Amino acid sequence: MPTKRWVVWACAGWIAGAAAVMAQPHSGQATTAAKTTDSPADGEKNARESFVSVVSESRTALAKVRDYTCTFTRQELINGKISAEQVAEMKVRTNPIGVYVRFARPESVAGMEVAYSATRKADRMRYRPAGVAGAKGFQTLELNDPKFLTANRHPVTQWTMAAILDRVAAAVAREKTLNNPIEVYRSDYQFAGRNVVRYEVLLRRPHAFRTAYQMLVYIDKETKLPLRYEAYDQPKPGTHSGDLIESYSFSDVKLNVGLGENTFDY
Numbered sequence: 001m002p003t004k005r006w007v008v009w010a011c012a013g014w015i016a017g018a019a020a021v022m023a024q025p026h027s028g029q030a031t032t033a034a035k036t037t038d039s040p041a042d043g044e045k046n047a048r049e050s051f052v053s054v055v056s057e058s059r060t061a062l063a064k065v066r067d068y069t070c071t072f073t074r075q076e077l078i079n080g081k082i083s084a085e086q087v088a089e090m091k092v093r094t095n096p097i098g099v100y101v102r103f104a105r106p107e108s109v110a111g112m113e114v115a116y117s118a119t120r121k122a123d124r125m126r127y128r129p130a131g132v133a134g135a136k137g138f139q140t141l142e143l144n145d146p147k148f149l150t151a152n153r154h155p156v157t158q159w160t161m162a163a164i165l166d167r168v169a170a171a172v173a174r175e176k177t178l179n180n181p182i183e184v185y186r187s188d189y190q191f192a193g194r195n196v197v198r199y200e201v202l203l204r205r206p207h208a209f210r211t212a213y214q215m216l217v218y219i220d221k222e223t224k225l226p227l228r229y230e231a232y233d234q235p236k237p238g239t240h241s242g243d244l245i246e247s248y249s250f251s252d253v254k255l256n257v258g259l260g261e262n263t264f265d266y
Helices: 040-063 131-136 161-177
Strands: 005-010 031-033 067-078 086-094 097-105 113-117 124-128 139-142 181-191 194-202 214-220 226-232 244-255
Touching: 040 161, 161 181, 161 194, 161 214, 161 226, 194 226
Parallel strands: none
Antiparallel strands: 005 181, 031 181, 067 086, 067 244, 086 097, 097 113, 113 124, 124 139, 181 194, 194 214, 214 226, 226 244
């Protein structure tokens, strides 16, 4: 494990956030620690400055990206059970938003496709189920279709890098509004072959609207884009880490590949 560089703040002491967790990513997403060299005083100062600006910088960087493709990996808590790791091909246009995802594994979701374009029907998506049900081709569904959301924690528009940044920022902004304390930790890591900064946020004070007890986000040092996000629940008595709520990864990212409207038109 890396040497942690840390700072603890009350919510009034920061502007925007990024995210955290004590546990490591799952198989295929191994994260190797990079040894830190800052002194404690320098580490505290750097952690503070990085955390204040990380979401803003990441949003600015993403605003300069027209589109991207990647390998998308997720796990979600659905009906009280955490899913197996699901791996998919993802294509995203940032503005106007367009998203196409085709799952490859595990077998239970292999072949499932979801396509959305804000330039068409903004409240609709095209969906092809996995397995035999997909033989009939694509269906048109509401973005918040109840049946779709029984097997997916969020609509497809909430699977993107931009949505992850929004989710983290909203969670920490809520804590700020409630004047709740927040602990922030910063570490240098490698994720999926990229040098990243791992921001961990602990939201220890429980309340009905808390998104997670722990959040973690990995920010690419070069591109400033979020490559992985995890959220964990309150640890149970006698344990040190909570159960996984959701995790989303973006690996093998290729930027500005020139995706056209036909990419999202099914």
